[in-house]
Amino acid sequence: MKQFKVIAIGGFILTSFLCCAQEDYAFRVLANKGTNEVKSGNTWQPLKTGAQLKTSDELKISENASVGLVSKSGRPLEVREAKVHKVVDLLSKVGNNQSVLNKYTDFILSSNSAESKKNRLSATGAVHRGLEDIKVFLPEDNSNEVFNNTVIVSWQSSKSSGPFIVTVTTLFEDELMKIETPETKVQLDLSDPKFMNFPTLQIDVKSKSDGRSRAQQHSIKRPDPSRYEAIKVELGKAEDLKEETAFNKYLLAGFYEENRLLIDAIACYEQAIKMDPENPTYTEGYEEFLLRNKLKAIK
């Protein structure tokens, strides 16, 4: 009997401990705009819609981003301020139910002050236009590393029909190559001696016909030696993909995308389509790749 009591008490304590140790969530993510992150434990991870946030977590809101949360008790909260927020602090902001009278007072006072302090010159009678007439399918962030020597620069133009001028320059805008083309893509060979001594290159695309339509300038760079070697080793394992077929190029594109070598992935997709232009797998895969990586705007 005594032994049974000990087991029962021990079991109860263990269950209680496990229940307490398994921390419950404080918020769920309802909507997520921008590249926000959550720190759960020691690592920062991209925030997913539907994810649970625990009281010990931290939430990093990026610039021009926002997150819609719902607390466990069902209270909504929108977080917009670009900084690191502690979830426990956010939790303290929800749940203070206000009476209709309080809300009415708040509304009257806040709306009055907001109106009186308004900047009257916030709007202009103009629209933003300019650099986005030509959209080059090259990454604008740090994913601009190139592993191979073949770079295919392609673009989309909303207004100009060509011809286009592609200029490759150094970081100091010294011109290395100028290509005129009626098409919307050019192929560059980085093994060309002109490019050998420059680890970073800038690419500029503009329309020759009107001279005004141009794209945002993009830069491409070689990976540092240690990363280059690491990729080379990984790629060496893919013996089966050495044969030059469209399908192999398609698979290689996936490998490069996984390693954030988007320019190499673009080259692979372009080569796959060139080898087998009738196959919709490659064209659709390429389109999805461009959209997925925000290299192309959704129409």
Add this chain to the structure above:
Amino acid sequence: MLKFWFRCVYVILFVYIMMWVVSKITDLKLFSAFDPVSQALAEFDLTDYAFSNLRPLPNPDERIVLVNIGHLSRREIAEQINIIRQFKPKVIGIDGFFDCEGGLRDTVNCPALKDPMGNLMLEDAIREAGNVVLVTKLLQKNATAKDSTQIDVYDSTEISDPAPYAHNAFANFPTNADWQEDVKLCRSFLPRLKVNGKYENSFAVELVRLYDSTKTKKLFGRGNDEEIVNYRGNIDMVDVKLKNLQKKNLGTSNFRVLCYALDIDQLYNGNFTPEMIKDKIVIMGFLGDYFGDTSWEDKYFTPLNKKVAGRANPDMFGVVVHANIVAQILNEDYVGTISDALQFAIATLIGILTVALFIVVDEKLPIWYDALSVIIQVIQLILISGLVVFCFASYTVKLDLSLSLVVIALVGPCYDILKPVQTIIETRLTKRTE
């Protein structure tokens, strides 16, 4: 005493006659060109204050997931459906038409026909999912449209091409708009409507019926042809790149999170948790090209708008209006109303009591009558307006006391007009008696 109350009643009768005369004059629209104020306030409702500012923050609904379709092509939407159905939602609603509007089936008027493979992919995705609700549009045939007596009679529907493989429900809202691109305000919805003798459910109602039919039975059990939408929230994200503006509250509505929402790239990238979709109601629709897009396409004015009257930006995409109705039905969170007869009875009672008060003041304090009568009217207007807002904010009952407000406003002038007439009548009657 009877004479006293009789006098009150005939003043009120005169008030109603005046109201009828004024309504007939305004029907002629003689003053509309000089009346910008009433034009600006035409859509204003006292309860809008309660909706947008005074109500306690409504709880978001985790049973609903909104997915943005932006301006994706049919084949891309097919891919979205294929992604969503992997996570086993209970029902998928698509708030978009996949047909050729007006029956113009040529590639100039209907460019989507250029992509037969995309159409086939969409049809296939809808058939495979098996639980898709597509929207239809209630229309009138030419003969019905020409008949001015049949204003709200619908005998035809516009359907999407893949309609045979899905459930179909109408997406029309009762608004003041003449056509889809018009400025539109939505306060209510029609749960179902008879089309050619057969009941058709509205889009939101059909989604709830497939999710939990007991909820729709309760809705139909209320027996209302039209229900007021009890708005619970919005998907209102702001995209402002200027840092000094980012701290400001630039949204168009105050309650900005209604339910789960996924943008186009978030769905493609799998940037969500699978349980978020499992057994939920997924509604796919246009939420802008991206979250924060300021597009006015399929966007409505609702009572959640921060600006309750005058010129403002529309605040809610049509798909979010549907989601609000779904949430309302699921939560059985209906807005109570009072009948027209009760409105009339309340207005008459308030009017009679006001006249009685005026008569007492006029007889006891004749010098103060003018000042006190105005003060009484102002106090009554404030109290009734406050009562309307309070009842809505606290008990979700819409007390439509606009008739009472008009009666109170007209009682003073009518009483003053009738006073000399009454004196003349009484003098003549007295002389005749002598």
